[in-house]
Structures are given as structure tokens and as C-alpha cells.
Amino acid sequence: MKTQKGFLHLNMTRREQIAGYLFVSPLMLGLFVITLIPVIGSLLLSFTNWNFVTGIKGIEFAGFANFVKLFNDDVFMKSLWNNIIFIITVPATIVLSLFLAILIDKYVYLKGMFKVIYFLPYISSIVAIAMVWQVLFHPSLGPVNNFLISIGFDNPPRWLADIDYALPSLMLIQIWIMTGYNIIIFIAGLQGIPKDLYEAADIDGANVWEKFRHITVPCISPTTFFLLVTGIIGTFKIFDLIQVLTQGGPANSTTVIVYELYDTAFIQLKSGYASSMAMILFLICLLITGLQMLVQKKWVNY
Amino acid sequence: MKQINVTKLIWTCVMAGFGIISLLPFLWMLSTSFKTELDVFVFPIEWIPVRWNMIENYMAVWTGNFVRYYGNSIYITLATTAINVFVCALAAFGFSKLRFPGRDAMFLLVLALYMVPPQASLVPQFLLFNELNLIDTHLGLILINSFSIIGAFMLKQFFMSVNNEYMESARIDGAGYVRTFFQIALPLIRPGLATYAILRFIWTWNDYQYPLIFLKTKELFTIQLGIRLFGDQYGDIYSLMMAGAVSAILPLLIIFAIGQKQVIEGISLGGVKG
16 A cells, blocks of 8 residues: 555656646747847857858857947947936836825825826837827927927927937936836835834824835835836837837937847848847846845845 | 815826826827828817818728738737747746756746846847748747746746645546646636736737847738838828827727736736836
């Protein structure tokens, strides 16, 4: 009896192991082919000088030449700088969304409707949204400038067509898109704060600001931190908006790393050079994730 | 009590004001898609068109290639979503309910791969798919979006919240792992599957970067490439561009209207993105 049970058990474990491998294998194989091999490929290609058109035979080992070139490449450095400027949208979105999330969570009727309204830009297609903003921001005919002229601005900016205003315009659109997402995450976080903390504060006679400062902000800090980190990584991946609205222009004022990567790889067909940009992008994301792990414990406090 | 209601009412009005501002681009898009081209830039803005041209605009958009792009997008999105959800559900079940050597190491690898920004592997992906003759095919586009780490994470969370007893009793009754998966495990996480499937549908429908890089032939284009082409083709006929944009967003609005609760829950769940 005992041995039979043991045999059955062993048999079941064996079957479970085989089943386990079979269940995870489609995903593992897919990730192997679509992510792991390509990322290693990117790493190898980043040390080569290769134009896609010349075929495999045209690959030349170039050492760190691509990376040296990158740091002397004004357009790439501009794209890196623009990405850094773009980070500003993350705290801006967070502050705006936290304010709106608190209002939606506690101070308004029709909560569900407000969530949906602010969430619409996030689920809508970026291409369609970008096309709308392109017309809204039209320098001479657009409703935005017509409105500004009607309230007394004689020389409104040319928005997306203006070297100084194009990047801020894109950043505004990005904030508008991301606010809904941030609100949803914040509301989930706010609902996790124990109600008795606020009740205790009420008994102590704390006002709205004190409750916000000493209860809401510390309790929500893990959510804020999460949104900050994923938001920053997200800004480094930004592409669709730029490709549709400005294609990096005017005069490279809105180019970003991924747009440069796309242009170098798929328009100029310089696969080697583009791969070195991909590696810089990867390193930046790793760096942010690494910093996150280091800072997390210090910054997030209850 | 009454006092609180008054403040709440005031805040509701303030928020409604903000909400309308946030919605203005959508309202403008919708109203412009109903107008004659001559009235598009009339200022002050005619939010309700004075001269209606809705049927003509949408008829103009919905003839020709646009229908094809729409069909392509529906096919690609449905196929990608189905395969992606299935592959993720299989892996999530394996990682959460089955024990096998190397499981944790494999999951750690998956976690590590999650840190790779998709664009960091774009060039070799293109080269690989080019070698396999999958560039400029719908199959290639479906395959590239079929394996998702975020999906495996999400569904794993759902499986872990399910009690093991049902599955164990099924296995004691002699059901194999495949039957247990299809007949017991999957139905138990149906809400989770719906949530993820809706999110995946939205993400795939809106995907722009991969179609842009993978598709060359106009006949194969998805709606996201199609509405841009359409803009080029008609130059500055903004009323038609907006009718195209409305049409591209419409399926998302329908899906969102049906699955609003799931989408918002899914997004809240772990801050899911991309």
C-alpha cells in the first residue's frame, strides 16, 4: 500500500514537471526568439559598422567607435537632452493627477463618469489624437491660436512649428494623455489608505492640508514612486507622438532617442549605429531600474 | 450633513469644468467630422455644426482603402489578442500552479527581460523577421505582439488568487493537466482573462510602431497607418481627417464602454502598461 502510494506520488511529480515545462514553453520560446536573442543581437551589432543594404558580408567590427561617434553626434545628444527635458512631464502629471484623484475619490458625485472622462485620452489611438492636436495647434487657422488672438494675444506662438514651442507643446499633449492613467492608479492607492487614520486626525483637529501632508502623501508614496519610475522609463520610450506630429523637427528641436533610433535604423538603414543607440536606451532603462531599487526603501515611507 | 453635500456639489461642478476642458479635443474632433470643410476653422468655434455634412464625410471616408485598413486592423487585433492571451494563460498556469525544477530561475529570467525596452531589440527583430520572410506580412505583425511578459504577470496574479482545491480534486478524479487547465483553471479566472484580453485588444489596436516598421504594402496597412495615409492623400481636408480619426477611435470606445470596469480594474491592479 505504502509503496504503491509512493510510486503514484513520484509518477505524479514527474508528470507535473513535464506538464510544467510544456505549459511555459510557448511563452519562453517566444521570448527567447523575440526578446532575448534580439537584445543580444543589438549588443553585438552595436560594436559593428554595418549598413543593412550591404548584407551580412558587409559587417565590420568597429569596437567602441559607434559609442564615441554617438557622443560627438550633435543630433543624438540633442535627442538625449530632449528626453531629459521630457522627464518634467512625469512630476507634472503626478501632481495634477494626485489633485484630481483626491477630488474624484472623496469630494465629487459621479466618480465613475470622471474616471472615464480623464481616461479617454489614454485609451484612444495616439495617431488619431495626434492628428487632432495637429489641427488644434495649427499656427494660423487653429482654434487654439484663434482663441488666443480673440482674448488679446497678437502674436501667439506657432506651437508645433516653432523651435521654442514644439517640445513644450508635445509635453502638454503627453501630460494630457497620461493624466487619466495616473488618476486611476492614484485612486486605487488612495482607497488602500486606512480610514481610521483620517478619523484619528479629525479627532486631533487636523485641517485638510495637514491631513494631506501627514497622512495622504506618506501613505500614497509607494504609488507615487511607482508612477515616477514607470513614468520616467515611459518618457524614454516615447515615439508615436513625435513620429506623427513633428518627426523630430523643426530643426531637431523635438527629436528623441527612439525617434533617432528609428530614423537611423529604418530610414538611413545604418543597423550598427542604430544598435548602439538601442544599447544606450537599454542602459538608461537599466540605470533607472537600478536607482529605483536603491532608492525605494529610503524614499517610500509610511 | 447638508453642508458636506454643498461642498461636494461645488467640487463636482469644478471637476466638470476640468473634465470638459480635457474632453474639448474629442468634442472638436467629433464636431469637425460633421462639418463641411469650409466651416472647419470658423471662429468662434461652431461646436454644433451650422451646416451638416456628416453623411457625406463619413461616406467619403468609408469608401476605398479605409474599409480594407479597418478589416486588417480587426483581423490582426483579434488574432493577436487570442494568441497572446492563450500563450500568457498557459505560462501563468505553469508558473503559478505547477512545480518543476528551474521554475523560479525561468521566472526570474522573464522578470529580467521585462526591463528590456522593446525598442532596444527592434533592429535584430526586424533582421530576424526579414530572414524568415515575415516582414510585410500580417503573420509577422501578429507573432511579434503575441508574447507578452505583462500578460503572464497579470494572469499569474489571477491564478494565485484562486484556491488550489478545485484543481487538485479534478486531478485526483483523473483529469490530466490539459483538461484541468481548460475545464477548471481557465473558467476560474474568467474575469481576469476578460480584463487582460480587453487591455491587449486596446494596446494592439493602437500599436503604431510595429506596423510602421513591418508593413510596406499599402493593402496590408492597419488603421493607424491608414488614417495617416488618408491625411496625406487628401492633404488638408480636415473634416475628412477627423471623420477618419473618429472611426479609428470608435471600436475602442465601444470596447471601453462594455469593459470599462475590467479596464479600470486591470489598470489599477499593478499599474499595467504597454
